[in-house]
Amino acid sequence: EVQLVESGGGLVQPGGSLRLSCRDSTFSFSTYWMHWVRQAPGKGLEWVANIRQDGGETYYADSVRGRFTISRDNAKNSLYLEMTSLTADDTAVYYCAREWSVWGQGTTVTVAS
Amino acid sequence: QTVVTQEPSLTVSPGGTVTLTCASSAGAVTSSYYTNWFQQKPAQPPRALIHSTFNKHSWTPARFSGSLLGGRAALTLSGVQPEDEADYYCLVYYGGWVFGGGTKLTVL
Numbered sequence: 001e002v003q004l005v006e007s008g009g010g011l012v013q014p015g016g017s018l019r020l021s022c023r024d025s026t027f028s029f030s031t032y033w034m035h036w037v038r039q040a041p042g043k044g045l046e047w048v049a050n051i052r053q054d055g056g057e058t059y060y061a062d063s064v065r066g067r068f069t070i071s072r073d074n075a076k077n078s079l080y081l082e083m084t085s086l087t088a089d090d091t092a093v094y095y096c097a098r099e100w101s102v103w104g105q106g107t108t109v110t111v112a113s
Numbered sequence: 114q115t116v117v118t119q120e121p122s123l124t125v126s127p128g129g130t131v132t133l134t135c136a137s138s139a140g141a142v143t144s145s146y147y148t149n150w151f152q153q154k155p156a157q158p159p160r161a162l163i164h165s166t167f168n169k170h171s172w173t174p175a176r177f178s179g180s181l182l183g184g185r186a187a188l189t190l191s192g193v194q195p196e197d198e199a200d201y202y203c204l205v206y207y208g209g210w211v212f213g214g215g216t217k218l219t220v221l
Contacts, residue, residue, distance in 0.1 A: 035210070037159075045151075045159065045202050047210040059209060062114065095158055100149050100204065101170060103158040 009107030022079040022096030030074035032099045038092035086111045115139045119213040133216045134185040135203035141184035148186040149204040
């Protein structure tokens with residue numbers, strides 16, 4: 001049973017922007033911290049950002065701070081990642097995760113001209 | 114920036130026991146750092162195995178266990194199965210979350 005589904009990935013030019021979404025099919029989304037994690041092709045996992053249950057606290061990796069914004073809409077059971085000023089180094093599969101226990105299948109972001 | 118280091122690769126025989134470790138450039142890893150362990154197979158998302166250093170999820174096979182060993186977090190697989198061949202990642206909290214570089218486990 002797939003509980004987290006990411007969407008919004010695609011091909012974007014360097015300097016461009018993209019918004020990723022993660023939809024939680026359960027009724028308890030609002031009770032969990034949520035995370036975004038990425039994995040560049042052939043590389044390891046990198047934590048990107050996380051957000052508290054009510055959206056009142058957010059934290060970012062140094063590599064994305066100031067360019068990426070994490071947010072959530074508990075009424076829609078959805079998590080978002082707004083990405084701006086994208087570079088080739090941001091090319092990766094992006095996963096959302098619910099308090100590290102449940103992960104989505106990922107959505108692929110490719111930054112290239 | 115804290116760097117978390119894992120063995121790049123390990124090989125174990127079926128039925129054997131292997132321990133993967135997770136070390137920090139910031140010093141000893143303790144239970145205060147909420148170590149998580151994940152398994153990832155090719156073309157699949159990571160699957161959570163251990164949380165808060167020692168605790169298994171409901172779906173974690175009994176042969177997996179988490180511990181602290183000599184200032185490192187550790188994941189031990191006892192009675193290794195062929196399906197345990199995968200990449201394993203630790204994740205540690207240092208005021209922000211940091212993944213280790215991963216260990217490629219080969220069952221041979």
